[in-house]
Amino acid sequence: MSQDAETPVRDTDMDWREIGESEPFWGVLTHPQFRRENLNAESLAAFYASGVGHMAELAGIFERLTGERFHVGAALDFGCGTGRLAEAMAGYAVAVTGYDISPGMLEAARKHGAGRVSYTGDMPEAMFDWINSYIVFQHIPTARGLELLATLLGKLAPRGYVSLHFTIYRDAVHRGVAPPGVRVSLVRRLARWLRREMPQLMPQPPAGTVMMYDYDLNLLCEMLNRAGIDRMLLVHEDHGGHHGVKIFGRKEA
Numbered sequence: 001m002s003q004d005a006e007t008p009v010r011d012t013d014m015d016w017r018e019i020g021e022s023e024p025f026w027g028v029l030t031h032p033q034f035r036r037e038n039l040n041a042e043s044l045a046a047f048y049a050s051g052v053g054h055m056a057e058l059a060g061i062f063e064r065l066t067g068e069r070f071h072v073g074a075a076l077d078f079g080c081g082t083g084r085l086a087e088a089m090a091g092y093a094v095a096v097t098g099y100d101i102s103p104g105m106l107e108a109a110r111k112h113g114a115g116r117v118s119y120t121g122d123m124p125e126a127m128f129d130w131i132n133s134y135i136v137f138q139h140i141p142t143a144r145g146l147e148l149l150a151t152l153l154g155k156l157a158p159r160g161y162v163s164l165h166f167t168i169y170r171d172a173v174h175r176g177v178a179p180p181g182v183r184v185s186l187v188r189r190l191a192r193w194l195r196r197e198m199p200q201l202m203p204q205p206p207a208g209t210v211m212m213y214d215y216d217l218n219l220l221c222e223m224l225n226r227a228g229i230d231r232m233l234l235v236h237e238d239h240g241g242h243h244g245v246k247i248f249g250r251k252e253a
Contacts, residue, residue: 010211012139013101018208020081020104027105028081028135030210044112048087054134055088058163061248065233072129072161078152079136083109083117089132090116097124123151130161138167138244142213146223153227156251162229164247166215171241212242220247228252 019027025034025047033043062070073094077086080098082105089096098119100106106119113119131152137145149164156162224232229249237244 016102020102024105024108051084051088075130076128078133081105086117127157132163134165160251167244
């Protein structure tokens with residue numbers, strides 16, 4: 001996993017197509033029990049059950065935020081992977097669409113899903129009453145991720161809900177910064193300088209590498225506000241020193 005603040009921009013779609021072919025479930029939840037060689041009926045049941053719990057917690061947050069029972073018409077899970085959350089979203093929506101760029105993950109989602117979710121590799125044209133995305137944008141280069149966010153916000157219907165996750169900063173160890181009293185080697189400092197100033201000279205990580213990208217929370221809030229989402233609830237998450245925020249909100253009109 002990339003751990004440097006100057007994370008190189010690359011075609012991360014290529015990485016996720018590779019991961020979807022080789023390790024579709026581990027690519028969603030990086031735990032040994034979800035690797036191909038360990039998958040069985042019990043681990044698959046645990047995988048999808050974790051999505052049910054996640055969505056139950058999320059629905060409760062929406063109900064506290066709005067004071068209304070949470071149930072919508074059309075919902076979209078952006079970066080649905082193998083359908084862990086999209087399948088659970090069907091308990092709170094009339095129709096759910098799962099979108100992902102990885103054919104391998106979509107194949108697994110269709111195979112193991114309950115038939116309640118429509119999965120696609122093409123960005124839907126429809127409007128949605130709820131747009132969800134979790135641990136997805138963090139793997140998309142920031143500039144492209146912001147373009148995709150703008151596209152998604154343009155598909156949010158009036159009074160529609162968003163539940164979105166972004167990484168926004170990382171601990172020093174993931175920024176290539178040495179702890180107090182520890183000197184950074186000349187080789188490491190040179191590598192950081194080259195990665196920042198002359199990235200074309202640095203070798204590219206192999207296909208299937210999981211990259212991490214941070215987003216500017218101020219800019220995210222501005223985009224959401226401009227899209228008509230004035231009331232938001234932000235919840236912090238720490239994934240091994242990569243700090244993120246779950247954003248819950250509702251479009252006012």
